[in-house]
Amino acid sequence: MSASILTVPDRIKFDEAIELTQSFLSQLKTNEFASDRIQDFVAALLQTANGARGFFVTYLTSPDPVCDEPRAEIIAGLKAHPDIAADLLVKNIAMSTAQQLYHQRRNDPEMVASSATVAARTTKIVHQLNLPLIQDLCRELVDTIHAGTGSYSDFLTRWGYDEEQKNAIAQAVSKLIV
Structure with missing residues (x-):
């Protein structure tokens, strides 16, 4: 799956957010996800409660060490929706x-x-x-x-x-x- 395919639907479901985040993490691990798109992707997920919940449940529980040190782009994406x-x-x-x-x-x-x-x-x-x-x-x-x-x-x-x-x-x- 290429990074261009990873787009966040406006009315994302919780399970879709989990799937997208899993794909995102896989691409992040292999450097397939463009650094300049990380912030926008995370911000797009956090626009809705389902997207945010799906992101956090996947990111925080992933067995992958790529999640142990959050990248600056991920932090910037989270800051786009501070309340959620x-x-x-x-x-x-x-x-x-x-x-x-x-x-x-x-x-x-x-x-x-x-x-x-x-x-x-x-x-x-x-x-x-x-x-x-x-x-x-x-x-x-x-x-x-x-x-x-x-x-x-x-x-x-x-x-x-x-x-x-x-x-x-x-x-x-x-x-x-x-």
Whole structure:
């Protein structure tokens, strides 16, 4: 598949975003994807919630080391849609942190390592983006955990995190607040 074929549909579905991101990563790994198109491709994916979710789930969980050090062009593409990027990155830190505990409890070191990789990659992206909005969302998440209510209540309830997981999330997210 050539880079010219990788175009993002206006109404992209979640599974389509995953497929496109997988193709993108394959081309990135083999230097088939033109550097001057990376930013635009990532920005196009982040225009919609489905595209952004598909990008992050694929990029952050990929076994490929090409995802361990985000390229400047990828960071620039994420900055094109800071609201969507910030929201999903904060939630990814929370989810990967909680999942590490879940997998530790199930004695699954392979999945613990996988969740730790997601957390580490997300943290690198957060630091490189350096968006004030991420700081604000991190504070909101920590405040929600400490108060037991707030803007992240629905998120925490939806995933059924217990107190130990919430405390771990608060610690992890607090480290991102400058």
